[in-house]
Amino acid sequence: MRLLVVEDDPQLRAQLRAALEAAPYAVDTAPDGEEAAFMGETEPYDAVVLDLGLPKRDGLSVLRGWRAAGRSMPVLILTARGTWQEKVEGMDAGADDYLAKPFRMEELLARVRALIRRAGGQAAAEITCGLVALDTRAGRVTVAGQPVTLTAHELRVLSYLMHHQGRVISRTELTEHVYAQDFDRDSNTIEVFIGRLRRKLGVDVIHTERGLGYRLAAP
């Protein structure tokens, strides 16, 4: 899962990035409205954490721009001015959730998880596919109840596949949602991750659709 964090305060931006990367998500950050607008329109994010009081361009106008351009990723608004009038404006502009500063990081993580889950059509906090279960709250994976230890990258690949079960995911799409923008991407490594995941899970849930990509489905 790849997130965009838009926050002008460098300290808070760093804290958000650290907390979200530990979740683990691939995280891009933008310090101002103009950069945020461009990144949100060109990169495929699974969720956005958007501060409203931004330099250069106001957060609400950035959000309206994305929605007008047909970008439908879930957006969590983060703002210091937590009035209900602002909440209504934010939700009317196309936001999916709202969090007032200062906030507890656990609450932000919980809300981001819920946004991503709902965007993928998943209602419960635990997503299952056959014997494989992903607890989105703890980032833990079990197969038939037995915990499986995965690296951050492996977890991101599996998480994306779990959230989009039954759909064919191209290798490019997987790359885009697993790596942050500044990461040195190598699409071959995706194949490596898939291979390791198949070995660690031990069950045949990841299917290769020749020439198209991968599809997660219960055997």
Added chain:
Amino acid sequence: MGRVGSLGRRLLALAVIWVLLALLVAGVALTDLFRRHVEADLTRAMEQHLDQLTAALSAPGQGAGRPLALARELSDPRFERPLSGLYWQVSQAGTVRLRSRSLWDQDLPGGGPVPADGALHLRRAAAPEGGTLLIWERRVSLPDADQPLDIAVAANAAALEAATGNFARVLALSLGVLALGLLAAALVQVRLGLVPLDRLRAALADLRAGRSTRVQGAFPSEVQPLVDDLNQVLADNADMVERARTQAGNLAHALKTPLAVIANSAHGMADAEGARLIAAETERMRRQIDHHLSRARAAAMARGAGLRTAVAPALAGLARTIPRLHPDRDIALDLQVPDGLLFRGEGQDLQEMAGNLLDNAAKWCEGRIRLSAAPAGPGQLCIIVADDGPGIPADRRAAVLARGTRLDEAVPGSGLGLAIVDDLARLYGGVLELDEDTALGGLSARLTLPRA
């Protein structure tokens, strides 16, 4: 008419004084003029009588030694009727020689010798039949008389007075009618002249009642500068409030982002006790910022003139937002708000109050919330947020309105929600009451606020 009325009364009093004074002077002058005219008429008539008398005395056939007699009687029959009020008398060297029958057995009151200049002399004396007698005299010398004759004609002034009195009465009546007409005109003039002030007063009442934000309409050139100045002051005030609100928002932003950084840093600290303390204190600071900012803003707003907010759109916005902020709960929100209902205050505060109540309802409900608003009595409206949750026991309802209380720490929220609503409602002179909802079975929060 209040203060404007005193101005009207002042103008009216001036008009009354001026009209009465002018008409009084006119009445006196006209009566005097009339009297002179009537007197001149009488003088002419009496001079004719006197000429006639002189002619009758000096007719041929009257020689020396012969008794003085009139050649013919005077034409006016009143000279023959005793005490008719019209008399003549001829005297020579102080002795009365002849007199009219009307004088009967009396002489005209003596008045001393008449100057021998041939002119007509007027004097006044007491009349034999009562009243004032006007006596015209002339000394004439007849050719065959050895001594000059004093010829006098007299008329009672009563007729003259009566004519003048009649004229004065008719004149007074006419002038009185004229005065009433003029005063009525003055009244109309004052009323019409002060209409713009009445309009200004109505416009100010609208302003105070929150039906408008500036004084509307065009006024006469005497009043317009005042209205323009007033509107300028209102605009300046609105600007100032807007700037203050923006600055308050900026202050909130400037404080809260560092607070978020501090709170998050504390979370990663090795010193668990220190971390807990910092977290608790940052949370308290956040509450204080929220609390005092909303209070400051509402205090400024509640006194501001010309504020009104349509209730329906404000609540509809919340009704759209609340279920989306609680996506994991299947909330059916029943919105019953009549169009055209106006809250006398800031829209932001209305949404703050209703939003906090709705958020509480959304946290506690089983799935149903009813949000309704209606006019309540003169100048008030009520907003009711009811849910089908567990409600609050009657003995604890007062406690939840106290600042910072939270009945169940497990449900997220600042715990200030209801207290902030209560605070804001009081600032607007309203009230928040908690009760059990008879229809849904949960809590019913009833907010009474000023209506515009």
